[in-house]
Amino acid sequence: xxxxxxxxxxxxxxxxxxxxxxxxxxxxxxxxxxxxxxxxxxxxxxxxxxxxxxxxxxxxxxxxxxxxxxxxxxxxxxxxxxxxxxxxxxxx
Amino acid sequence: xxxxxxxxxxxxxxxxxxxxxxxxxxxxxxxxxxxxxxxxxxxxxxxxxxxxxxxxxxxxxxxxxxxxxxxxxxxxxxxxxxxxxxxxxxxx
Numbered sequence: 595x596x597x598x599x600x601x602x603x604x605x606x607x608x609x610x611x612x613x614x615x616x617x618x619x620x621x622x623x624x625x626x627x628x629x630x631x632x633x634x635x636x637x638x639x640x641x642x643x644x645x646x647x648x649x650x651x652x653x654x655x656x657x658x659x660x661x662x663x664x665x666x667x668x669x670x671x672x673x674x675x676x677x678x679x680x681x682x683x684x685x686x
Numbered sequence: 687x688x689x690x691x692x693x694x695x696x697x698x699x700x701x702x703x704x705x706x707x708x709x710x711x712x713x714x715x716x717x718x719x720x721x722x723x724x725x726x727x728x729x730x731x732x733x734x735x736x737x738x739x740x741x742x743x744x745x746x747x748x749x750x751x752x753x754x755x756x757x758x759x760x761x762x763x764x765x766x767x768x769x770x771x772x773x774x775x776x777x778x
Contacts, residue, residue: 597731598731598732598733601728601731601732602732604724604728605725605728605729605732605734608721608724608725608728609721609725609741611721612718612721612722612745613745613748615714615717615718615721616718616745616748616749616752617748617749617752618714619711619714619715619718619769620749620752620753620757620762621752621754622707622710622711622714623711623757623762623765624753624754624755624756624757625707626704626707626708626711627756627757627761628756629700629701629703629704629707630704631756632696632700633697633700633701636693636696636697636700637697639689639690639693640690640693640694640697641690642697649701653704653705653708656705656708656709657708657709657712660708660709660712660713661712661716662713662716663716664716664719664720664723664776664778665712665715665716665719665772665776669719669772669775669776670712670715672768672771672772673715673765673768673769673772675768676764676765676767676768676769677711677765677768679764680757680761680764680765683761684756684757684761686756
Protein backbone atom coordinates (compact mmCIF):
# COMPACT_ATOMS: atom_id res chain seq x y z
CA UNK A 595 0.00 0.00 0.00
CA UNK A 596 2.87 2.39 0.76
CA UNK A 597 4.26 1.69 -2.68
CA UNK A 598 0.84 2.30 -4.19
CA UNK A 599 0.49 5.64 -2.36
CA UNK A 600 3.97 6.57 -3.41
CA UNK A 601 3.22 5.76 -7.05
CA UNK A 602 -0.01 7.81 -6.84
CA UNK A 603 1.92 10.80 -5.47
CA UNK A 604 4.46 10.47 -8.27
CA UNK A 605 1.69 10.38 -10.87
CA UNK A 606 0.19 13.55 -9.38
CA UNK A 607 3.58 15.27 -9.63
CA UNK A 608 3.96 14.27 -13.28
CA UNK A 609 0.42 15.50 -14.00
CA UNK A 610 1.16 18.85 -12.35
CA UNK A 611 4.23 19.17 -14.57
CA UNK A 612 2.12 18.27 -17.63
CA UNK A 613 -0.36 21.02 -16.70
CA UNK A 614 2.51 23.52 -16.60
CA UNK A 615 3.85 22.30 -19.94
CA UNK A 616 0.34 22.57 -21.43
CA UNK A 617 0.06 26.22 -20.41
CA UNK A 618 3.44 26.91 -22.01
CA UNK A 619 2.25 25.10 -25.16
CA UNK A 620 -0.95 27.20 -25.20
CA UNK A 621 1.10 30.38 -24.90
CA UNK A 622 3.39 29.40 -27.77
CA UNK A 623 0.51 28.22 -29.96
CA UNK A 624 -1.17 31.60 -29.47
CA UNK A 625 2.03 33.41 -30.30
CA UNK A 626 2.33 31.26 -33.41
CA UNK A 627 -1.26 32.22 -34.26
CA UNK A 628 -0.39 35.91 -34.01
CA UNK A 629 2.56 35.45 -36.34
CA UNK A 630 0.37 33.57 -38.83
CA UNK A 631 -2.24 36.33 -38.77
CA UNK A 632 0.47 38.94 -39.36
CA UNK A 633 1.78 36.99 -42.35
CA UNK A 634 -1.71 36.60 -43.74
CA UNK A 635 -2.20 40.36 -43.54
CA UNK A 636 1.01 40.94 -45.52
CA UNK A 637 0.42 38.35 -48.26
CA UNK A 638 -1.86 40.45 -50.49
CA UNK A 639 0.98 42.98 -50.82
CA UNK A 640 3.39 40.37 -52.13
CA UNK A 641 0.87 38.58 -54.37
CA UNK A 642 1.58 35.20 -52.76
CA UNK A 643 -1.10 32.57 -52.42
CA UNK A 644 -2.35 31.74 -48.94
CA UNK A 645 -1.30 28.11 -49.36
CA UNK A 646 2.42 27.59 -49.86
CA UNK A 647 3.51 23.94 -50.10
CA UNK A 648 7.23 24.84 -50.17
CA UNK A 649 6.90 26.71 -46.88
CA UNK A 650 5.00 23.77 -45.39
CA UNK A 651 7.85 21.46 -46.41
CA UNK A 652 10.34 23.79 -44.70
CA UNK A 653 8.24 23.75 -41.53
CA UNK A 654 8.43 19.95 -41.39
CA UNK A 655 12.18 20.02 -42.07
CA UNK A 656 12.66 22.50 -39.23
CA UNK A 657 10.64 20.30 -36.85
CA UNK A 658 12.74 17.26 -37.71
CA UNK A 659 15.96 19.24 -37.31
CA UNK A 660 15.18 20.26 -33.73
CA UNK A 661 13.62 16.98 -32.60
CA UNK A 662 15.58 14.97 -30.00
CA UNK A 663 12.75 12.54 -29.15
CA UNK A 664 11.09 10.57 -27.59
CA UNK A 665 8.59 11.73 -30.23
CA UNK A 666 9.24 10.63 -33.80
CA UNK A 667 9.01 12.91 -36.82
CA UNK A 668 5.77 11.12 -37.77
CA UNK A 669 4.32 11.99 -34.36
CA UNK A 670 5.21 15.65 -34.89
CA UNK A 671 3.70 15.52 -38.37
CA UNK A 672 0.42 14.23 -36.93
CA UNK A 673 0.34 17.03 -34.35
CA UNK A 674 1.36 19.68 -36.89
CA UNK A 675 -1.34 18.69 -39.35
CA UNK A 676 -3.79 19.80 -36.65
CA UNK A 677 -1.74 22.91 -35.79
CA UNK A 678 -1.42 24.04 -39.43
CA UNK A 679 -5.12 23.38 -40.03
CA UNK A 680 -6.01 25.58 -37.06
CA UNK A 681 -3.62 28.31 -38.22
CA UNK A 682 -5.24 28.35 -41.67
CA UNK A 683 -8.74 28.64 -40.22
CA UNK A 684 -7.80 31.28 -37.63
CA UNK A 685 -9.57 34.63 -37.86
CA UNK A 686 -8.23 37.85 -36.35
CA UNK B 687 7.85 47.66 -55.45
CA UNK B 688 9.56 49.02 -52.33
CA UNK B 689 6.43 48.25 -50.36
CA UNK B 690 6.37 44.76 -51.83
CA UNK B 691 10.03 44.15 -50.86
CA UNK B 692 9.34 45.51 -47.42
CA UNK B 693 6.34 43.20 -46.98
CA UNK B 694 8.45 40.23 -48.15
CA UNK B 695 11.13 41.07 -45.60
CA UNK B 696 8.49 41.30 -42.87
CA UNK B 697 7.07 37.92 -43.85
CA UNK B 698 10.56 36.41 -43.65
CA UNK B 699 10.98 37.83 -40.14
CA UNK B 700 7.65 36.38 -39.01
CA UNK B 701 8.59 33.01 -40.53
CA UNK B 702 11.92 33.02 -38.70
CA UNK B 703 10.06 33.68 -35.45
CA UNK B 704 7.64 30.83 -36.26
CA UNK B 705 10.60 28.49 -36.79
CA UNK B 706 11.90 29.44 -33.33
CA UNK B 707 8.46 28.92 -31.77
CA UNK B 708 8.20 25.54 -33.50
CA UNK B 709 11.48 24.36 -31.97
CA UNK B 710 10.23 25.43 -28.54
CA UNK B 711 6.98 23.56 -29.19
CA UNK B 712 8.93 20.43 -30.21
CA UNK B 713 10.99 20.62 -27.01
CA UNK B 714 7.88 20.95 -24.83
CA UNK B 715 6.02 18.19 -26.70
CA UNK B 716 8.97 15.88 -26.11
CA UNK B 717 9.08 16.79 -22.44
CA UNK B 718 5.34 16.11 -22.25
CA UNK B 719 6.00 12.74 -23.89
CA UNK B 720 8.57 11.88 -21.22
CA UNK B 721 6.09 12.75 -18.48
CA UNK B 722 3.42 10.60 -20.15
CA UNK B 723 5.81 7.66 -20.40
CA UNK B 724 6.72 8.03 -16.72
CA UNK B 725 3.03 8.02 -15.74
CA UNK B 726 2.37 4.97 -17.91
CA UNK B 727 5.18 3.14 -16.12
CA UNK B 728 3.61 3.94 -12.72
CA UNK B 729 0.00 3.06 -13.58
CA UNK B 730 0.25 -0.73 -13.07
CA UNK B 731 1.25 -0.06 -9.43
CA UNK B 732 -1.88 1.97 -8.76
CA UNK B 733 -4.25 -0.30 -10.71
CA UNK B 734 -5.53 2.59 -12.84
CA UNK B 735 -6.64 2.09 -16.41
CA UNK B 736 -4.51 3.59 -19.16
CA UNK B 737 -7.46 5.65 -20.39
CA UNK B 738 -8.82 8.14 -17.85
CA UNK B 739 -11.69 10.34 -19.13
CA UNK B 740 -11.76 12.44 -15.92
CA UNK B 741 -8.09 13.33 -16.39
CA UNK B 742 -8.73 14.17 -20.04
CA UNK B 743 -11.53 16.53 -18.98
CA UNK B 744 -9.14 18.23 -16.53
CA UNK B 745 -6.56 18.66 -19.27
CA UNK B 746 -9.10 20.52 -21.42
CA UNK B 747 -10.19 22.67 -18.45
CA UNK B 748 -6.56 23.59 -17.79
CA UNK B 749 -6.03 24.54 -21.45
CA UNK B 750 -9.09 26.80 -21.42
CA UNK B 751 -7.99 28.39 -18.13
CA UNK B 752 -4.63 29.50 -19.49
CA UNK B 753 -5.80 30.51 -22.97
CA UNK B 754 -5.68 34.22 -23.78
CA UNK B 755 -6.27 33.86 -27.54
CA UNK B 756 -6.23 34.48 -30.48
CA UNK B 757 -6.86 30.72 -30.53
CA UNK B 758 -10.26 29.54 -29.31
CA UNK B 759 -10.79 26.62 -26.94
CA UNK B 760 -12.14 24.61 -29.89
CA UNK B 761 -8.87 25.25 -31.77
CA UNK B 762 -6.89 23.97 -28.78
CA UNK B 763 -9.19 20.95 -28.55
CA UNK B 764 -8.49 20.11 -32.19
CA UNK B 765 -4.73 20.35 -31.63
CA UNK B 766 -4.89 18.42 -28.35
CA UNK B 767 -6.84 15.56 -29.87
CA UNK B 768 -3.75 14.97 -32.02
CA UNK B 769 -1.36 15.53 -29.08
CA UNK B 770 -3.21 13.15 -26.76
CA UNK B 771 -3.45 10.54 -29.51
CA UNK B 772 0.30 10.72 -30.05
CA UNK B 773 0.95 10.50 -26.30
CA UNK B 774 -1.19 7.33 -26.05
CA UNK B 775 0.64 5.66 -28.94
CA UNK B 776 4.11 6.70 -27.76
CA UNK B 777 6.57 3.92 -26.97
CA UNK B 778 9.62 4.33 -24.72
